[in-house]
Amino acid sequence: MRHKRKLLFLGNLILCTFSIMLIYLVVLDFTGAIPSEYNIKVGDDYVIDARFPLSFTYDLEENSILEVNPVEELSKTYLGRNNGIQLKTLEKGSADLHYKVLGLIPYKTVKVNVVPRLEVYPGGQSIGVKLNTEGVLVVGVAEITDISGNRHSIAEKNGIRIGDSLIAINNTMVESSLHVAELVQESNGENLELVLKRNGREFTANVTPIQSGEDGSYKLGLWVRDKTAGVGTLTFYHKDSKKFGALGHGIADVDTGELMSIKDGEIMNSKVISIQPGKKGRPGEIRGIFNDVNSPIGRLEKNTVHGVYGEMIRDFPNNKFNVPMEIAYQHEIKEGPAYILTTLDDNQINKYDIEILRVINQSKADSKSMIIRITDPRLLEKTGGIVQGMSGSPIIQDERVVGAVTHVLVNDPTRGYGIFIEWMLQESGVFDN
Helix, strand or coil: CHHHHHHHHHHHHHHHHHHHHHHHHHHHCCCCCCCCCCEECCCCCEEEEECEEEECCCCCCCCEEEEEHHHCCCCCCCCCCCCEEEEECCCCEEEEEEECCCCCEEEEEEEEEEECCEEEECCEEEEEEEEEEEEEEEECCCCCCCHHHHHHHHHHHHCCCCCCCEEEEEEEEECCCHHHHHCCCCCCCCCCEEEEEEEEEEEEEEEECECCCCCCCCCCCCEEEEEEHHHHHHHECCCCCEEEECCCCCCCCCCCCCCCCEEEEEEEEEEEEEEEECCCCCEEEEECCCCCCCCCCCCEEEEEECEEEEEEEECCCCCCCCCEEEEEEEEECCEEEEEEEEEECCCCEEEEEEEEEEEEHHHHHHHCEECCCCCCHHHHHHHCCCEECCCCCCEEECCCEEEEEEEEECEEEEEEEEEEHHHHHHHHHHHCC
16 A cells, blocks of 8 residues: 555656646747747857756757757767757758757757858938838728718728728729729729738729719728838848848838838938937837938838838948948847947937847747847937837947847837847848848
């Protein structure tokens, strides 16, 4: 009987131990303490620590792009307290390393990418962004009262929502909001086939324009907008590919909050004319005007949630910080001092001190990769912290470009978020060159 109790106790102890281990590993995964992917530059050495009860196994034949050595000379599966391994990169490519619990139970695969060393020119200058949408954006819907006094809601009847893009009418591509009005009037009240897009997917709606009792014109009851413009900050320029990235977040419609679908667009030099400082609960703003509207410096090609991207068509417009800098991948970024490059109302690119408060391990692109705090008294005096128009300001640490400013914390304008530069380079297509 006593023997059975001992076995039962031992079984419960083992079960409890494994349960605690499992909870611990889940917490590590949830907090990002165990990244799923590493980008390590060719020629670099890097140490990965495996926290107990985890250890690494690997296949040297498969991992020919790496030389893998234990930090402590233990065995191929490490059961000691320090289960770290040192990776020496040999050539570009990808390889898998495998976590195991207690060296026995497969737990997780870590992808190691050996990536090229990359240099970009940092930005920091104020730019004007002019974006032409694909079709027109539905920013409002309304009921129409016809000549008999009856009320109609074409949008509600046909499932058209605010935020949809109207691409074509009767197989004619829509060019502008005025073009929409012309096509609707030319219909003389006959049925129209609308091609719309929502969340990247096209759909059609067959509608009949209503003759308004107010002015006798034909209407669809849709308020649409076709262009947008604003001021932001250039993040980087890659000379070999001529590609650039800016803002660190996408351009969304002010009324709908939807990311605007881009047909084409331009960036140009802009001049800061005033600054509204940010305060708790009220974001500030950099106000600017476009310079040389007829001489754009770049073509806009992509508007994504992680920034706007395109190709430069004129000489790189940074005369102050005109030396390329190496980029840092996320595992190379650390909490601590850094600085940003940005332009205020003196219209000069300047350095301003910040602190990186937290680095968030990520396996896919996200515009909230780091939490930062403005510490430079000059910038705090001028802006109160992070303000609209500062988005895209490059973040520099140890003289390497690590990311860009993206968002402000509304309740504390001295703090905000930054995006890893590797996500912006990935979106821009620089890695494809």
